[in-house]
Amino acid sequence: MADALAASLQPRLSQLNADYARAIDDDRLEDWPGYFADPCLYSITSADNHRQGLPAGLMYADSRAMLRDRVAALREANIFERQSYRHLIGLPAVLGETEDGVSAETPFLVVRIMRDGRMDLFATGRYLDAIVTDGDALRFRERVVVCDSGRIDTLLAIPL
Amino acid sequence: MADALAASLQPRLSQLNADYARAIDDDRLEDWPGYFADPCLYSITSADNHRQGLPAGLMYADSRAMLRDRVAALREANIFERQSYRHLIGLPAVLGETEDGVSAETPFLVVRIMRDGRMDLFATGRYLDAIVTDGDALRFRERVVVCDSGRIDTLLAIPL
Amino acid sequence: MADALAASLQPRLSQLNADYARAIDDDRLEDWPGYFADPCLYSITSADNHRQGLPAGLMYADSRAMLRDRVAALREANIFERQSYRHLIGLPAVLGETEDGVSAETPFLVVRIMRDGRMDLFATGRYLDAIVTDGDALRFRERVVVCDSGRIDTLLAIPL
Numbered sequence: 305m306a307d308a309l310a311a312s313l314q315p316r317l318s319q320l321n322a323d324y325a326r327a328i329d330d331d332r333l334e335d336w337p338g339y340f341a342d343p344c345l346y347s348i349t350s351a352d353n354h355r356q357g358l359p360a361g362l363m364y365a366d367s368r369a370m371l372r373d374r375v376a377a378l379r380e381a382n383i384f385e386r387q388s389y390r391h392l393i394g395l396p397a398v399l400g401e402t403e404d405g406v407s408a409e410t411p412f413l414v415v416r417i418m419r420d421g422r423m424d425l426f427a428t429g430r431y432l433d434a435i436v437t438d439g440d441a442l443r444f445r446e447r448v449v450v451c452d453s454g455r456i457d458t459l460l461a462i463p464l
Numbered sequence: 465m466a467d468a469l470a471a472s473l474q475p476r477l478s479q480l481n482a483d484y485a486r487a488i489d490d491d492r493l494e495d496w497p498g499y500f501a502d503p504c505l506y507s508i509t510s511a512d513n514h515r516q517g518l519p520a521g522l523m524y525a526d527s528r529a530m531l532r533d534r535v536a537a538l539r540e541a542n543i544f545e546r547q548s549y550r551h552l553i554g555l556p557a558v559l560g561e562t563e564d565g566v567s568a569e570t571p572f573l574v575v576r577i578m579r580d581g582r583m584d585l586f587a588t589g590r591y592l593d594a595i596v597t598d599g600d601a602l603r604f605r606e607r608v609v610v611c612d613s614g615r616i617d618t619l620l621a622i623p624l
Numbered sequence: 625m626a627d628a629l630a631a632s633l634q635p636r637l638s639q640l641n642a643d644y645a646r647a648i649d650d651d652r653l654e655d656w657p658g659y660f661a662d663p664c665l666y667s668i669t670s671a672d673n674h675r676q677g678l679p680a681g682l683m684y685a686d687s688r689a690m691l692r693d694r695v696a697a698l699r700e701a702n703i704f705e706r707q708s709y710r711h712l713i714g715l716p717a718v719l720g721e722t723e724d725g726v727s728a729e730t731p732f733l734v735v736r737i738m739r740d741g742r743m744d745l746f747a748t749g750r751y752l753d754a755i756v757t758d759g760d761a762l763r764f765r766e767r768v769v770v771c772d773s774g775r776i777d778t779l780l781a782i783p784l
Contacts, residue, residue: 314635315474322557326569329590351708388511390588390612392554392573394712397642409646413712413735415573415588421615423585425743428710428735430649452710455741475634482717486729489750548671550748550772552714552733575733575748581775583745 310398317396317408317435320442325391325412328463333378336463337371341436345446346371348464350454351429360448363463378462389426389462390415405436405445414464427464428452470558477556477568477595480602485551485572488623493538496623497531501596505606506531508624510614511589520608523623538622549586549622550575565596565605574624587624588612630718637716637728637755640762645711645732648783653698656783657691661756665766666691668784670774671749680768683783698782709746709782710735725756725765734784747784748772 320339327335340346344367347360365371394411401407409430416426434446449464480499487495500506504527507520525531554571561567569590576586594606609624640659647655660666664687667680685691714731721727729750736746754766769784 311635315471322555395638395642417612421613452737453741475631478715482715577772581773
């Protein structure tokens with residue numbers, strides 16, 4: 305993709321990713337499905353699984369309704385009381401144009417903050433995105449979350 | 465706020481934040497007050513205190529003169545010899561327009577590097593900013609630093 | 625440098641850095657030399673060495689051919705099987721115009737992911753860059769990697 309065209313999309317993708325991360329870290333999970341198109345594809349997988357073409361073991365949703373169900377389940381489980389998260393989303397790389405939008409890849413790092421103040425590296429990885437325009441807004445048609453580490457059992461706690 | 469307008473401000477906010485972080489990490493603390501309007505509001509608090517509406521316990525300044533005093537105190541204490549810091553500032557989220565500028569929220573992560581080379585996660589959190597234009601430049605009218613962790617005693621060492 | 629001009633370059637530098645990091649983290653090391661002009665300067669040093677004006681002890685290359693040799697050596701050593709890396713590149717600070725491009729400084733953080741899933745902070749620092757245009761593309765005429773920590777022996781493993 306021409307560098308100039310890719311660069312022209314950088315600011316909008318930055319804003320989209322910043323808003324997305326803020327919804328999760330502010331614990332406004334009910335806003336999170338709104339960043340996706342409907343239908344959509346959201347999945348969380350590991351780099352090893354992704355490389356081998358294995359299905360996403362950890363989380364899969366193909367509509368906003370499924371994303372909302374996921375949030376409802378998290379609220380019921382009430383896991384959030386004990387810890388918080390901080391997403392640091394890296395610079396988006398615009399990869400190319402798709403039929404109705406663009407594809408992009410964006411690295412991320414998530415820090416977990418325990419209630420007693422301890423912090424640890426929770427997850428790193430990259431988002432593989434297909435992004436479409438919806439009026440003035442951008443939405444994720446696809447967001448495949450590829451975690452670098454295979455230690456992903458605890459990831460079930462939050463959306464990434 | 466319309467996505468397109470927010471996106472148009474992204475590059476300028478990115479540059480402002482990049483310059484701000486560089487002044488601190490390069491130990492050019494004397495340049496740091498220059499990123500603020502005068503008068504201003506700069507404070508450091510924890511997420512818990514912020515959520516409960518409690519006053520910022522850790523640091524508070526409402527003018528460039530107070531920020532300069534703070535830097536002078538740090539220089540006198542000479543704490544900087546033993547360690548350095550690296551700010552990784554995330555993508556700014558433009559939130560809306562204010563009377564004389566914009567409001568934004570931006571996540572951050574700070575790594576501390578000890579003199580023997582050890583590194584640790586020092587702080588994560590978000591900046592809640594009110595930004596105004598000052599001729600060609602942007603300045604912080606307000607920068608409220610909300611640290612995710614409540615373990616903030618050692619944060620006294622540097623501006624965040 | 626005027627803030628407005630600097631801001632206009634932010635999106636292109638963001639895209640360049642995002643592409644650069646992706647080549648390394650995706651283990652497409654053979655693509656990595658292509659982000660440099662030819663001749664070029666690429667070196668890795670520590671903050672202490674850099675401050676004292678000492679030569680870069682860790683890595684030095686002044687042409688694409690040398691960068692390619694470096695990649696070939698890494699492939700032969702086959703170190704990559706056991707771990708992967710994730711670059712989080714911060715917001716670029718555009719510093720000024722040069723004769724044929726711009727100078728910029730950009731912070732980075734690299735996380736290492738071991739094969740058993742453990743993650744650790746591998747390196748933090750900043751890129752000191754001279755960037756030139758090459759047709760539609762931007763390339764690094766110089767990229768001096770200044771690591772914050774002096775513990776850099778293991779850094780030999782990968783390009784930063």
